[in-house]
Amino acid sequence: MTAPGDIKAGDRLVHKVFPPITRHTLALYRGASGDHNPIHVDIDFAKAAGFPDVFAHGMLVMAYLGQALTDAVPPSRLRSFSTRFVAITQLGAKLTCEGTVTELFAEDGERRARLALTTRDERGEVKLEGRAVVAL
Amino acid sequence: MVDQSAVGRCFTPVTARVEPGRLRYFLNTLGEENLVYRNTDAARAAGFIGMPVPPTYLFCLEMMDVDDPFEMFTALGIDLARVLHGEQSFVYHAPVLVGDTLTFRPSLTSVTEKKGGAMTLIGIRCEVTNQDGVHVADTARTIVVRNEVAS
Numbered sequence: 001m002t003a004p005g006d007i008k009a010g011d012r013l014v015h016k017v018f019p020p021i022t023r024h025t026l027a028l029y030r031g032a033s034g035d036h037n038p039i040h041v042d043i044d045f046a047k048a049a050g051f052p053d054v055f056a057h058g059m060l061v062m063a064y065l066g067q068a069l070t071d072a073v074p075p076s077r078l079r080s081f082s083t084r085f086v087a088i089t090q091l092g093a094k095l096t097c098e099g100t101v102t103e104l105f106a107e108d109g110e111r112r113a114r115l116a117l118t119t120r121d122e123r124g125e126v127k128l129e130g131r132a133v134v135a136l
Numbered sequence: 137m138v139d140q141s142a143v144g145r146c147f148t149p150v151t152a153r154v155e156p157g158r159l160r161y162f163l164n165t166l167g168e169e170n171l172v173y174r175n176t177d178a179a180r181a182a183g184f185i186g187m188p189v190p191p192t193y194l195f196c197l198e199m200m201d202v203d204d205p206f207e208m209f210t211a212l213g214i215d216l217a218r219v220l221h222g223e224q225s226f227v228y229h230a231p232v233l234v235g236d237t238l239t240f241r242p243s244l245t246s247v248t249e250k251k252g253g254a255m256t257l258i259g260i261r262c263e264v265t266n267q268d269g270v271h272v273a274d275t276a277r278t279i280v281v282r283n284e285v286a287s
Contacts, residue, residue, distance in 0.1 A: 018167070025165070032162040034200030037216055049217035058221035059195055063166050066191035075172060076183040081191050082225030082276075 007101055007113055007136060014099030014117065016068035021056050021093050029060045056089035061128055065119050068097035073134045079112065083130035094122040099132065111136040137283060138212050138256055142244050147208050150240040152201035154189060159234060162193060186233035194226060194264060194273055198240045208242070208260070214281055222257060222278035230272045237267040245276075256281040 007013070026040050035057055038045040046054045062083050070078065089095070096119070103114040117130035163173055168190060171178035179187045189197075199205045209216055232238065246259035257278050264273040 028161075028165040032158075032165040033196040034202075034205065035196070036199075036205060037219070039217060045217065059192055059224065060166075062224060063162075063190065063192045067166055067168050067170070070170060070172070070191060074182050075188050075191065076231070078191055078228055080225065080227045082223070084223045085221050088220075 005136075007104070009101050009103060011101045012098060013101060013115065014068050014072045014097060016064075016071060016097050018064050018095045018097070021060070021089065021091060021095070023054070023091060025060070026054060026056060026091075029057055029063075033057065033059060033063075035059060051088075053091060055091065056093065058083075058085040058089075058128075061085075061089050061095065061119055062130070064095055065097045065117055065128055065130060069099060069115075069117065069132055072099065073132075077135040079133040079135060081130065081132045083117070083128045086126050086129055089121065089127045093127070095127065096120050096122075104136070107133075137253070138214065138247050138258060138281065140247055142212055142247055142258075144244065145211075146241070146243040147211070148202070150198050150202045150242075152197040152238050152240065154193075154197065154232065154234050154236045154238065156187075156234050158200070159187075159189060159193070162190070162196065166190075184231055184233065186231075186235060189232050189234070191226060191228075192224075194232065194238075194240075194275055195224065195277075197238060198242070198262065198264075198275070208244070212258075218282045218284075220280040220282065222280040223276075224278075225276045227274045228272070229274070230266070230270050232264075232266070232272050236272075238272065239265050240275075241265075254283055256283060 099115040099117040101113050102116045115132045119128040172182045240262050242262040245261045248257040260277050262275045266272050
């Protein structure tokens, strides 16, 4: 992480690219997360629900974004983390997670930074938009 | 369709233990190599008294140890095939460490109709406390229900 005193609005702190999401990833994540909604692993169920195929758990994508975030910011400094799931993440998606400082402020007796976060697929389509607050 | 009468409804509290083996499976699934989550010394060097959990793992803990993970959908008559995750947030108040036992207390906070009833947004908030009664986090999620609309 950049030295806390040097961080300023506009800095890109977070950047990480993840390997393509496979059916195997979704099967593993189902067990790892406890999210057993069949729509993510059972193609028959997904088709009956009106989708062309299974698709990634939103929380899998958020977990990748969280990983990119705590690669850049020690987890002890994370105060909040939120996302909006903008679009369904398809099989094969190769995700890039990024985060930029939007604001520095003081709260609860410490200096904090607000980050704007995005996760995009290999075509640049935004999948997640998020925010985080970190202590500096 | 879910209506305003559901607002304020509380669901069965969930107690979950942060087990090291299950956490390792989660880390391996995500290719998480950050030593702070895998090595006690690295965690201590990062300011923790034990090994912390990744930022989204609270969501998993709430689902993993519940008797019926879809209790809310069943209780409200929502078909699982029509559910999407709209938003998720975590506010962290204190560290959650391997070995902790957490209690999640979910309640339904809002019901909003969208697109002329084509979608219903359901807000759920959850207070998380640990074995010492410390309020460690608050989570909030928005569930999107794709309603059946007569064509």
